Amino acid sequence: xxxxxxxxxxxxxxxxxxxxSKFLGICPFLGVSKRINTxxxxxxxxxxxxxxxxxxxxxxxxxxxxxxxxxxxxxxIFILVIASLVQxxxxxxxxxxxxxxxxxxxxxxxxTTNCAVLGVTILVIEKGSLDSSFGYIHALxxxxxxxxxxxxxxxxxxxxxxxxxxxxxxxxxxxLPITLIAAALVAVSFFGFQGVAEGAxxx
Amino acid sequence: xxxxxYKEFSKGILKENPVLKLMLGTCPxxxxxxxxxxxxxxxxxxxxxxxxxxxxxxxxxxxxxxxxRIPAYITIIAGFVSIIQLLIKAFTxxxxxxxxxxxxxxVVNCIIxxxxxxxxxxxxxxxSVLDGLGMGIGFSAALLCMGAIREFxxxxxxxxxxxxxxxxxxxxxxxxxxxxxxxFGMLIALSKILAKNKKEIESACQNCEIKNKCDISCTKxxx
Numbered sequence: 001x002x003x004x005x006x007x008x009x010x011x012x013x014x015x016x017x018x019x020x021s022k023f024l025g026i027c028p029f030l031g032v033s034k035r036i037n038t039x040x041x042x043x044x045x046x047x048x049x050x051x052x053x054x055x056x057x058x059x060x061x062x063x064x065x066x067x068x069x070x071x072x073x074x075x076x077i078f079i080l081v082i083a084s085l086v087q088x089x090x091x092x093x094x095x096x097x098x099x100x101x102x103x104x105x106x107x108x109x110x111x112t113t114n115c116a117v118l119g120v121t122i123l124v125i126e127k128g129s130l131d132s133s134f135g136y137i138h139a140l141x142x143x144x145x146x147x148x149x150x151x152x153x154x155x156x157x158x159x160x161x162x163x164x165x166x167x168x169x170x171x172x173x174x175x176l177p178i179t180l181i182a183a184a185l186v187a188v189s190f191f192g193f194q195g196v197a198e199g200a201x202x203x
Numbered sequence: 204x205x206x207x208x209y210k211e212f213s214k215g216i217l218k219e220n221p222v223l224k225l226m227l228g229t230c231p232x233x234x235x236x237x238x239x240x241x242x243x244x245x246x247x248x249x250x251x252x253x254x255x256x257x258x259x260x261x262x263x264x265x266x267x268x269x270x271x272r273i274p275a276y277i278t279i280i281a282g283f284v285s286i287i288q289l290l291i292k293a294f295t296x297x298x299x300x301x302x303x304x305x306x307x308x309x310v311v312n313c314i315i316x317x318x319x320x321x322x323x324x325x326x327x328x329x330x331s332v333l334d335g336l337g338m339g340i341g342f343s344a345a346l347l348c349m350g351a352i353r354e355f356x357x358x359x360x361x362x363x364x365x366x367x368x369x370x371x372x373x374x375x376x377x378x379x380x381x382x383x384x385x386x387f388g389m390l391i392a393l394s395k396i397l398a399k400n401k402k403e404i405e406s407a408c409q410n411c412e413i414k415n416k417c418d419i420s421c422t423k424x425x426x
Contacts, residue, residue, distance in 0.1 A: 023233040025230070027313060072288075072289055073285070079277055080274070113311050115230050118311050122304055176388070177391050177392035181389075184382070184384035184385040187384055
């Protein structure tokens with residue numbers, strides 16, 4: 001019972017890393033990975049919204065859209081749910097958890113257009129329709145793993161970028177090109193995790 | 204054609220190319236360019252959505268209250284994306300399979316929301332349509348360029364026609380995720396060399412639709 005859950009978590013963090021192997025959420029990955037603390041704030045907010053969005057969209061899909069034959073509204077409904085969740089979260093945090101709002105505040109509006117969030121909600125629905133044992137809990141664990149994977153990629157990359165800054169880079173590669181080449185090398189290193197989850201859990 | 208209108212159309216193709224100059228829509232650019240055919244599929248789908256949403260938004264911009272305009276734009280865009288998704292599923296299921304998740308993700312493609320906010324919400328119908336069409340073609344051209352390079356190096360084929368595949372082993376890493384980052388970085392470096400004025404290329408934040416709300420200092424950290 002618990003083994004498949006751990007497998008999903010490890011798999012979604014390392015092997016199926018959303019940034020480095022699925023190319024979701026590249027904009028914040030390149031945009032706000034300049035310093036480690038901003039990278040952490042952004043990815044914490046993204047992880048939270050991913051989890052919340054999956055928690056809301058999965059029941060909507062299974063209990064409202066599916067029985068009523070409205071699957072074609074998936075994209076439309078999901079993006080509206082995410083946009084309103086982000087707005088709601090902003091209001092709640094602003095009113096009740098002022099300190100958290102101040103530290104995350106600026107990242108919150110950015111999350112609506114982060115394709116990793118919409119991506120994870122659609123991907124878990126897809127997984128659920130292919131495998132009947134993939135339920136609500138599995139979906140939530142998968143969303144959590146995707147968020148943690150996003151955070152790990154952001155933090156590793158923030159470290160890499162800080163080192164690039166002190167290097168003498170050829171003029172035409174300065175800025176984005178060298179950043180992207182560094183991202184390519186980080187992505188290569190993530191290939192090393194292929195099969196780790198299966199091997200460790202002996203599945 | 205009227206000269207001013209032609210300018211709206213042509214600026215998206217080279218001068219303000221959304222991918223290489225404005226750094227928008229990087230996710231699909233990296234993800235689906237493993238072959239030239241995929242790139243064309245994605246480019247076409249995004250161009251149609253971009254043109255339609257620009258047209259619709261320029262027509263109804265007067266009825267959308269300013270405070271809810273972003274959610275309204277997203278809803279309009281999501282509507283068009285759903286239409287395209289259903290059409291592709293019905294008529295070209297192979298393309299639907301290869302584009303997979305990235306087809307619904309056109310909704311959050313920042314090129315489309317960006318053009319809606321920057322251009323269609325301020326301009327009339329015809330310039331908006333031409334702007335969408337030009338930006339879409341620029342996006343498709345950049346995708347095709349990347350797709351062709353990655354397919355040629357990574358598989359030795361071009362549009363599925365073998366070129367060097369028979370006598371040279373392909374460099375498989377180019378069709379894997381790291382190759383995507385690498386080729387994209389090289390393309391930007393190339394466009395930087397070609398552009399005489401280096402300041403033309405700015406960071407991802409410069410054209411972000413919420414850059415004024417967000418004070419992350421990346422604007423200062425531009426290239």
